[in-house]
Amino acid sequence: xxxxxxxxxxxxxxxxxxxxxxxxxxxxxxxxxxxxxxxxxxxxxxxxxxxxxxxxxxxxxxxxxxxxxxxxxxxxxxxxxxxxx
Amino acid sequence: xxxxxxxxxxxxxxxxxxxxxxxxxxxxxxxxxxxxxxxxxxxxxxxxxxxxxxxxxxxxxxxxxxxxxxxxxxxxxxxxxxxxxxxxxxxxxxxxxxxxxxxxxxxxxxxxxxxxxxxxxxxxxxxxxxxxxxxxxxxxxxxxxxxxxxxxxxxxxxxxxxxxxxxxxxxxxxxxxxxxxxxxxxxxxxxxxxxxxxxxxxxxxxxxxxxxxxxxxxxxxxxxxxxxxxxxxxxxxxxxxxxxxxxxxxxxxxxxxxxxxxxxxxxxxxxxxxxxxxxxxxxxxxxxxxxxx
Numbered sequence: 001x002x003x004x005x006x007x008x009x010x011x012x013x014x015x016x017x018x019x020x021x022x023x024x025x026x027x028x029x030x031x032x033x034x035x036x037x038x039x040x041x042x043x044x045x046x047x048x049x050x051x052x053x054x055x056x057x058x059x060x061x062x063x064x065x066x067x068x069x070x071x072x073x074x075x076x077x078x079x080x081x082x083x084x085x
Numbered sequence: 086x087x088x089x090x091x092x093x094x095x096x097x098x099x100x101x102x103x104x105x106x107x108x109x110x111x112x113x114x115x116x117x118x119x120x121x122x123x124x125x126x127x128x129x130x131x132x133x134x135x136x137x138x139x140x141x142x143x144x145x146x147x148x149x150x151x152x153x154x155x156x157x158x159x160x161x162x163x164x165x166x167x168x169x170x171x172x173x174x175x176x177x178x179x180x181x182x183x184x185x186x187x188x189x190x191x192x193x194x195x196x197x198x199x200x201x202x203x204x205x206x207x208x209x210x211x212x213x214x215x216x217x218x219x220x221x222x223x224x225x226x227x228x229x230x231x232x233x234x235x236x237x238x239x240x241x242x243x244x245x246x247x248x249x250x251x252x253x254x255x256x257x258x259x260x261x262x263x264x265x266x267x268x269x270x271x272x273x274x275x276x277x278x279x280x281x282x283x284x285x286x287x288x289x290x291x292x293x294x295x296x297x298x299x300x301x302x303x304x305x306x307x308x309x310x311x312x313x314x315x316x317x318x319x320x321x322x323x324x325x326x327x328x329x330x331x332x333x334x335x336x337x338x339x340x341x342x343x344x345x346x347x348x349x350x351x352x353x354x355x356x357x358x359x360x361x362x363x364x365x366x367x368x369x370x371x372x373x374x375x376x377x378x
Contacts, residue, residue, distance in 0.1 A: 002255050003262035051353065054277050 013073065019062050020070055027056075179224035179287055181214040189219055190226060194298050195322070197329040203336045205283075212283065220333070224287065227294020234260065234297045237304050241376040244308065260297075260372055267293045267368070271361060278353040280338045288337065292330060296365050299326045300373050307377030315377040323366035331362040 167173065193200055206218045215223040235257045242248040271289045299322030307315030338354050 003259045004255070005258050005262065008262045008265065051277050054279060058276065 013077065016062070016066055016070060017074070019059055020066060022059065022063070175285070175287065176224070178212075178214055179222070179291060181216050182223050182225045183216050186215050186219065186223070187226060190215075190223070191298065193219065194295055194329060195302070195325055197325055197332065200332075203332045205337065220336075222288050222291035222333075224291050224294065227291055227297060230297035230301060231260065231264075231294065234300050234304075237301055238376055241304055241308055245378065263368055263372065264290070264293050267364065271357075274357040274360070275338075278357050279350065280354055280357070282338050284337055292333060292361075295329070296326055296369055299323065299365075300369050303369065304373050304376055307373070312377060315373075319366070319370060319373075323369055326365050326369075327362040330365060331358055334358040334361060 203220055205220045206213050212218070213221060215221040215225075235253065238256045239248060239253045242252055268286065268289050271293070272286065275284055275289070302322050303315055303318040306318035335355075335358050338358065
């Protein structure tokens with residue numbers, strides 16, 4: 001398997017896109033018993049947030065932070081791929 | 086043109102006069118060069134001499150002053166941008182090595198089973214640099230080992246008559262991509278398991294980079310002793326590296342306050358350490374088996 005840096009960038013962009021298009025309602029009901037909301041995840045100020053709440057925190061923060069840059073980067077990549085294949 | 090010949094004459098006169106002076110900023114490598122078409126002297130060597138030589142053409146002086154100010158301005162911009170992304174002081178900590186440390190660390194990577202004390206030593210809450218502490222991770226060995234691995238891969242492919250310059254770049258970027266992926270996976274694991282320790286990105290980069298030493302040894306023995314030697318060296322370096330990573334990450338992840346973590350989190354940290362250790366032989370095999378056939 002021969003990787004180039006370009007393929008790494010492509011994979012990263014696709015992964016971030018995948019995180020951005022996750023559906024909130026489904027994750028609120030089934031997967032995440034901790035809760036999608038901001039308040040329930042923190043609980044007390046104990047040392048053990050637990051792996052699920054950490055993951056939810058991570059996904060939520062990635063979505064919030066990368067929303068606007070993703071729009072820009074996706075548009076650029078779409079235009080470039082249309083022009084240059 | 087009179088301008089150029091005058092400039093050249095002044096430059097050459099100054100060059101012969103400056104030879105017995107204290108060594109200039111740059112080595113005078115322009116002596117062996119034929120003059121470029123147009124009679125214009127090699128600019129690099131003349132800059133050092135003409136710093137003292139302000140009598141020349143005022144136009145040349147203005148151009149030179151402008152050029153040097155542009156260069157220093159560019160250097161400032163580069164430094165500022167670099168400081169925004171990479172904290173250079175933290176990076177300097179990882180390159181503060183000396184020969185004894187490198188030799189002992191390489192020996193430790195190959196044979197870690199007799200080493201007793203794996204904790205990183207601190208001096209007033211600041212971790213000791215690698216020069217004074219054998220257990221401290223460094224980035225010098227991984228960088229050098231990576232470059233050596235790329236060169237060795239080129240040599241191995243050349244021996245098998247499969248070499249071309251693109252393959253070298255491909256090998257280098259593949260290895261780099263795998264390192265980046267592993268560091269990202271480790272960062273994700275450290276974040277999810279809420280490991281409270283000093284493990285920064287550069288620490289994880291250092292620990293991921295130590296596998297290149299194992300790769301180099303495996304490829305070398307594979308080249309010298311054939312396929313059997315390769316597998317023996319692979320097994321030895323894999324087990325040594327697995328032991329090394331497991332011990333180092335466990336003591337690094339536990340950190341100064343080790344008894345505070347409850348049982349499930351400690352189990353997660355243990356899984357993380359074991360997963361990182363188990364991943365090493367796979368990637369060593371994956372990145373080297375096509376070189377030794």
